[in-house]
Amino acid sequence: MASVANCSRRLLARPSTGLVQILPVRPRASALAAGLVIARPTPTQNTNPTSSFSTSAAAQAKTVQHVRAGKQTQVSRKKKKFAPRGRPIAPGERKAYRKRIVLSNNNALAVPGLEELAQPDATAANAGRIMALPDAVVDQLRAIEAFKPTQNLSLFRRPSLLVRSETAALAGRMQREVAQDKKTLRVVIDGERLAGKSTMLQQAMAHGFLNDFLVIHVPEGHELTTACTEYAAIPDTEPVQYVQANYTHRLLLAMLAANSELLGKFQTGHAHDQLANPVAAGSTLRDLVNAAKEPDHAWPVFQALLTELLDVETSLPRPPLVLSIDGLAHLMRISDYRNPAYERIHSHDLVLVRFLVDALGGATRFPHGAAVLAATTYGNAPSNPTMDLALAQRRAEQKADADADADADAASSSNSSRKLTPDPYFRGYDERVAAAMRTVEVLPLKGVSKTETRALLEYWAASGVLRQRVDERAVLSSWTLSGNGVVGELERSLLLSLQV
Incomplete structure (x- = not known):
């Protein structure tokens, strides 16, 4: 216990003078180095009590850059790097494709x-x-x-x-x-x-x-x-x-x-x-x-x-x-x-x-x-309202001629054809177009029949492009979903997935 007390007493005690002398002393500058040191001006004492610092030293410490007379600064932008995209498309190639x-x-x-x-x-x-x-x-x-x-x-x-x-x-x-x-x-x-x-x-x-x-x-x-x-x-x-x-x-x-x-x-x-x-x-x-x-x-x-x-x-x-x-x-x-x-x-x-x-x-x-x-x-x-009206009038006249045997049907058809007149408040009708379409015959084209739909499906199946069974149920469903046999809609519903 006495030794522990002595150790604590030594640690708390003031260091002796001999220990301070052992520390290395900072060396002084040599005479040659002292001769090379540039004498700096001694800062004057600030007499202004409100300002406790000076900016003169900071201003003198700034490096002055030399600007050549007549030189203009250029603003350069970084150019984009274009990645190679292969052969360019020739003129008219898209239209040909x-x-x-x-x-x-x-x-x-x-x-x-x-x-x-x-x-x-x-x-x-x-x-x-x-x-x-x-x-x-x-x-x-x-x-x-x-x-x-x-x-x-x-x-x-x-x-x-x-x-x-x-x-x-x-x-x-x-x-x-x-x-x-x-x-x-x-x-x-x-x-x-x-x-x-x-x-x-x-x-x-x-x-x-x-x-x-x-x-x-x-x-x-x-x-x-x-x-x-x-x-x-x-x-x-x-x-x-x-x-x-x-x-x-x-x-x-x-x-x-x-x-x-x-x-x-x-x-x-x-x-x-x-x-x-x-x-x-x-x-x-x-x-x-x-x-x-x-x-x-x-x-x-x-x-x-x-x-x-x-x-x-x-x-x-x-x-x-x-x-x-x-x-x-x-x-x-x-x-x-x-x-x-x-x-x-x-x-x-x-x-x-x-x-x-x-x-x-x-x-x-x-x-x-x-x-x-x-x-x-x-x-x-x-949009061509003159041609649309002319075609509607021709269809009505053809229907009236086809129903001429039945008096009631002929009268109703003639009455319907009289209603197909130009709108008096619309000025977009063209008399030259109406004169050219006055005597033409209109062939209304609708969807194919169910027999023709079956012939198409059997031909597609025999060609290997239609991979399903062709029976009455398939024919009826395809004919119905295509708008009563519209050929383009029939191809869309059955052949669209095969187009590349």
Whole structure:
């Protein structure tokens, strides 16, 4: 206990002087270092009692930067680093991909027992059957751009079509009234969206190619009126007419590619010396079309061809015509083209559109027979109340004529047709359009029947694209869900998952 007390006593005691002497002493600066030290001014004593510090030393301690005279500061931004994205898309590549047409699929199964469409097959006896298009007809339809990118032809082994009851009736009238009686058949195919109006035109053109008709087809009506093609005024015309030389030249080339063999069978009855490339009398119609070497020569050649085809006094044989137009609403409005006064040009002042409208309205006479077919569209069409009213009036008149045997039905139909008059408070009606549509015939296109629906489902199942059992229950459910057999809705519900 005594030792512990001594230790605590030593720790609390004041350190001795000997321990302080042992600590190292801080060395002084040497004489050389003392000579190098710069003498600093001794700070003066602050006499101001309110300020206990001075800022003079801080101001002197700041380093002064030298700025060169005439130098301008530049603000630089960090440039973005672009990651490589591969090959850039070439001009027109997107449009080519969007408009490409694929007509066959080698991975699809070949349908056993599939017959090709021949000359007498598009009749009422074959209604409700699937018929394959011959390879020669496929090439002709492709040349005139009859196929649509939205059709699901790329899912099957080869292009085929369903012979609908409307198709058989239209083909029978073309063969009977046009080819034999040399009459003019003017029909507007109207129906709801995805009802198959463009496909109906395609089937009529296929029938025309099989029966030696001269087929002229306008694939898209909006290409003529939406200011996407070159145009020029024709001098000495009142009112001023406009020609679309490039489109006319392309139309002639497509017609020549599809009807080259047929045009080589007929000869010209007149000498066309006024052309840039004169054509002598007795030449073939193919030589006449070949005279359009440049777009500037297209419209005179087209007029010369019409002179040969519409000549009443000629004794030479002439083929019947099939003139088809898809997208009729674009031709029945004021176009997007402008005159020198920057006023919009009516579509009927374009000479090519004027010819198509006159042919549809009955102003042009076809002495050797013609089928002028036009299809409406509702997927890409402007609002056209005049054409809609005209089509409704034609349907009401046709219904009144069909019910003429029953007096009550005829009276009710005539009363309903009287109610279809233009709205007196609406100024958007076009008299030129109403006059062109006054005598046309309307073919209402609706959904396919249940028998035709079953034929479609069996064909899809045999091709390997429909993997389900085809029975009465499947046919009835598909027909009902597609809006009573609308072909486009039927394809959407059953084939949409297979599109890539």
